[in-house]
Amino acid sequence: METTIISKENIKPSSPTPSHLKTFDLSALDQIVLSPYVPIIIYYPNINGDNSNQALQKSQVLKKSLSETLTKFYPLAGTIKNEDSIDCNDIGANYIVASVQCRLDEFLKQPDHQLIHGFLPFVPSFDKSSVGNQVTNVQLNIFECGGIAIGLCISHRIVDGASVYMFLKAWSNMARGVEEVEYPNFTTPSLFPAKGSWLRDIFKGLGRSLLKEGKCSTKRFVFGSDAIARLRARAKSNGVQRPSRVEVVSSLIWKCAMDATKEASGIQKPSSLSHFVNLRSKLKSTLSNNFMGNVIWISNAVSLPSDETPLHSLVNKVRESISKVDAEFVEKAQGDEGCFAMQKSLEEMGESTGGIDNYGFTSWCRMGFYEIDFGWGKPSWVTGIVGDGSPVFMNLVTLMDTKSGEGIEAWVNLDESEMEILKKNQELLSYASLDPSPLLNGEIVEIGALGAGIEQTTEQFVKENRFASKGLIFNA
The missing domain is CATH 3.30.559.10 (Chloramphenicol acetyltransferase-like domain)
Known part of the structure; x- marks a missing residue:
């Protein structure tokens, strides 16, 4: 091409x-x-x-x-x-x-x-x-x-x-x-006024610990609405109250990524999951939804080698870390003295991320990208960060809606040796389909992950429905 x-x-x-x-x-x-x-x-x-x-x-x-x-x-x-x-x-x-x-x-x-x-x-x-x-x-x-x-x-x-x-x-x-x-x-x-460069310098030091050298591999794991419902039910059955889509999908990927790292390296290292949290809903301003700029902060959950890692335990860790980025923290982070609250948060994060495996997560779910219409209809697909082949990268996962709005596409960036293991993880594949065609618009995966047979099903579906999308015939 x-x-x-x-x-x-x-x-x-x-x-x-x-x-x-x-x-x-x-x-x-x-x-x-x-x-x-x-x-x-x-x-x-x-x-x-x-x-x-x-x-x-x-x-x-x-x-x-x-x-x-x-x-x-x-x-x-x-x-x-x-x-x-x-x-x-x-x-x-x-x-x-x-x-x-x-x-x-x-x-x-x-x-x-x-x-x-x-x-x-x-x-x-x-x-x-x-x-x-x-x-x-x-x-x-x-x-x-x-x-x-x-x-x-x-x-x-x-x-x-x-x-x-x-x-x-x-x-x-x-x-x-x-x-x-x-x-x-x-x-x-x-x-959130900037007071000199010292806060930026602290974050740069933290950022260097998140970067890796090697060769990045990017894969897309697609969770249908039925698979997400099963994940949420699994967490609820173990005491998690009202687990969200993002919480359960993030926790499962984290769990399976930790397993892949252990298999690749031969040891179980400490691991952290960082989520970029949108602060707009936590601000008092009635105009907060229209704020431009980076109105985000970072939550951080940690799993030690001695910790048990069933899904519900990881969901609780992720939930607890995100809950700390609450309205009280956001209020403390504002104004001339706000940098001190941010500094303390970054220093605590630095203590927990040094020398361990770090996985960054960002969610673009429910943002409405599939509603962007320039006058010739709504999109058939939306893609974001792809690090495939990059020699310097982060372990970064971007969560995006499927076209239906009910499923989640997880774009996972890992070292290629770890990705080779992750993409064969049967627990992950029991909930997610690996790189299905976007022409499906989530239709097959909305039934639930089909395991090892998804590639053949996808190929057959595309052959039979090459120009069809939910009954709509198009020429592209």
């Missing part, structure tokens, strides 16, 4: 940023992120019978609406000034149009993870996020069939997953001419 760049340009805001807003100071939370960019790719089938030339015309709609949206999201039209701020210079978004010599349905039949980064403006890296580089980067990929994929890399210095969704919702509403307007709130730095 070959991707050819057709054009490159900068899309500037439709109105200039006022002079008093030309520098945007980052919050304390913005300054402690580890990843350079938040990547996301949204795939849209061709439901109107358009050819690739007609699909190219959609680019004009995207550019005009992007220009108008950037006026409201003005820091996203700027460049990285330094580690503390964004230069809101209206340089605009880097906008690339690319032609993909492949049909979208052919790619989705069995996606190659190493090809996914080709749909992004670039492979996310720290070099690309250095001083002077643009905050927002977009690539419109046009497939031979008229289907498209929109790839974004937005600097993690100023957005988290919820912020990316807010921007995409505003952009897509603008493209459709919807009267509903999203008004982003950029006052997060006043709630």
Whole structure:
């Protein structure tokens, strides 16, 4: 599959940023992120019978609406000034149009993870996020069939997953001419002001302990609604009250990843699970859902070699760690003295993560990415962070909704030797399907994991339903 760049340009805001807003100071939370960019790719089938030339015309709609949206999201039209701020210079978004010599349905039949980064403006890296580089980067990929994929890399210095969704919702509403307007709130730095670089320096030291060298392997484990119901019932039967989807899926992956590490290394080491927790619902402000920036903190659960690791015990550990990032902590973390509460939290985390196996989890579930409609229907698939082949990486798991909204796709990044073991773990495969075709839209896995026979079932389903999705015929 070959991707050819057709054009490159900068899309500037439709109105200039006022002079008093030309520098945007980052919050304390913005300054402690580890990843350079938040990547996301949204795939849209061709439901109107358009050819690739007609699909190219959609680019004009995207550019005009992007220009108008950037006026409201003005820091996203700027460049990285330094580690503390964004230069809101209206340089605009880097906008690339690319032609993909492949049909979208052919790619989705069995996606190659190493090809996914080709749909992004670039492979996310720290070099690309250095001083002077643009905050927002977009690539419109046009497939031979008229289907498209929109790839974004937005600097993690100023957005988290919820912020990316807010921007995409505003952009897509603008493209459709919807009267509903999203008004982003950029006052997060006043709630969590940065006081020097010392908090950032502490986190950098912690971050180095989370990075690994080797060769990253990325696999996608898909949990259907029935499988998640069975996991929740299993936890409830052992005393866990109202376990959530994210809690049980995270705990099962953690359990099986620990088993894989033990088998690969021959020893059982201490292990930690860190979850990135969205703080918006814990803030008192009525406008908290519209806060832009990194409004997240990190919870941390630890399992020692002497600990028993049945699922319900791990669920309780995960729940307890997340519960500590509560409204009381968030209130203490605000204002001029807030950095001290954050420092204490990071130092406690550093004590528990040094010299042990660390697994980071982030959940994009229930954010609504499958509702993003630019005027040609809702997406058939959404993908995020893929680290396949990277020589430096984190053990990172991104949880995303399936298209139905009831299942969960877990994108797991591990060292390839550990992944070889994990992908054969029978306990995990009794609940999750390994890399099923997105063309299924979760239909088969919603019945429950089918174990070793899933590959054959998937292949047969695709042959019989190549252009069908829930009864809808499309040409991509």
